[in-house]
Amino acid sequence: MIDSASMEAEARDALRRMRADGVRRLAERVADLTTAWKALTLRPWDAATRAGISELASGAHRLAGAGGTFGFPALSAAAAPLELVLTGLADSAVPDGERVNQAHKLVAALTAALEAGTGAIDEPPPALTAPGEAADPVLVCADEAVQPGLAALISNLGYAVLRGEALPPPEQRMATAVLDAALPDALRIARGLATRCPVILLSEETGFEARLAAARAGVNAIVPKPLETNELADWLDQFAGHRREASLSILVVDDDVVLAETYAMALRQAGMEATSISDPSRVLDAIASVTPDLVLMDLQMPDIDGIELARVIRQTRRHMSLPLLFLSAEQDAARQIQARRLGGDDFIVKPVDLGRLATVVRLRAERARALRAIMESDSLTGLLNHGRFKERLSLELQRCRREGGIVSLTLLDLDHFKQINDQHGHLMGDRVIRSLARSLQKRLRRTDVIGRYGGEEFAVLLLGTEAEAARAAIDQVRRRFTALPFETDSSRFTVSFSAGIASNAGLDGPREAETLIEAADAALYAAKRAGRGCTRLAGED
């Protein structure tokens, strides 16, 4: 048998050398591309020049791939749009000033990205979590005898758990660590962990001295004992990054196909979802299908200009708060004011600096989304409130009618909630409600729509899901939630909920939403009558 550990170390070494070679070659390739680009810009615009530019586009494409592989994502971020711009340029019969400018900037950005570097060629590139691959686990460092049920509790909150009472091996990846201060040498363990992931310390001592000592050991958060589940859950959410937020969605409108796609690509490289259209008359359809957080549009377009387009968008009430960002070569202040009056939120001057574009768009879109979340959400749980939920329900049903599709509506209600309030007080009642909200958010897909429908009643719309599959999803939430213990100083209890589900299969007509709600409500009532703590489908006895 060959020693597999030493073989792996050898392979690792060889790979490291290869990666270093790759990085050196990246520098050469960027230099070659830059030189070739400069030479081409000095030539007359003829077939040979255009062929040369097309060749450069291929080079940019390969650089985009290689940049990522060898640990220079910023290089890819410049090379990918450069490929597009060069391809567009190679297709132009006359030299196109704006594209030449773009290409200049992007070529310069390649060198800048290389110089900014990563300095970390020993590290594997940031591995994107492959589809279906599990997220990194939460390390739980605690003595089960001292802190019973801690691992189970964290697992119930929806995290993969890794148990240990000492430092795990260096190659073990962790999203965050939860460390019991009662362990001998807890702070020394904290010091070892802190360089690798955020550390949450569970401690009975929460005075300033204790906090300072913990801070010096690299601890990021202290949760006092006895343990408050919600507080721990909030920290885990923050560190272990179950980011529920879907990525920002941006709609780009520019009559120039290549520019539209170049902007979209720059936004995608910055982690946003971008859709580009070059026909302004399709803007309303596009808004309906991609529900953007922001629309980026060219102010000067030949058939319909940006101001007219803004006017059209603002005619719909729902689009009143949709941020509109103009791209403009225009220095004309009067026209800019006119555009602002019609609801343009900002101007970006052409030729566009793609790096700045992504930053401005992200800031605007994030802020708009945050404001919208506050306006539309229930203050206790952060879920959609009753009104907003019904609005989304109608929208989704419309979409189903238009495109064909199935959704299932679940109404769920906490069992014996009044007794919880009576026995443990309203604060505990609120805690139970927040926990259920959290369980739903964690266990369901982020495309599913979750609302707080009333006091202890929740509504969930599962998109693209038949009633039976919805039941499986909801029952999974139920099993976890019902196992989640709530603790007070004197007692420990669990809570169940009942659920009713109805799908839109076979539904039609103008009162579709009302009918669906009534059907789900009747099923919920049937579940309550059947003894609570269960799920019933509409039409099922």
Place this chain on the structure above:
Amino acid sequence: MSITLERVLYVEDDADIRTLAGFALKAVGRFTLEACASGQEALNKAPGFAPQLFLLDVMMPGMDGPTTLGRLRALPGLGAVPAIFMTAKVQPQEVERYKALGGLDVISKPFDPMTLSASVRAIWERRHD
């Protein structure tokens, strides 16, 4: 029972990536590898190599990954060879699209050379499910 994967035909247009991934597949994964720089080269070499699996970069100049796959599968004896695509920044709906184009699954770039082979094997094992 599942047959062990040994012979992989890999197509990637970038020489540096090809070297790195090629080494990772051979040294770490212990695969018998034929690495090609283009779809055309793959079409020339595939019949003599008798691959069990195609590993294809999606975006290549000239003939892209899906086109290459279609033409490889048209060759005698290669019609049923499974394929994995490699591409940057895969969104879930794109994965579905590549699966519809005949891929078992998609491996996203940049890849980690130490775990690339394991990913390939995991996808290979899953195909019998």
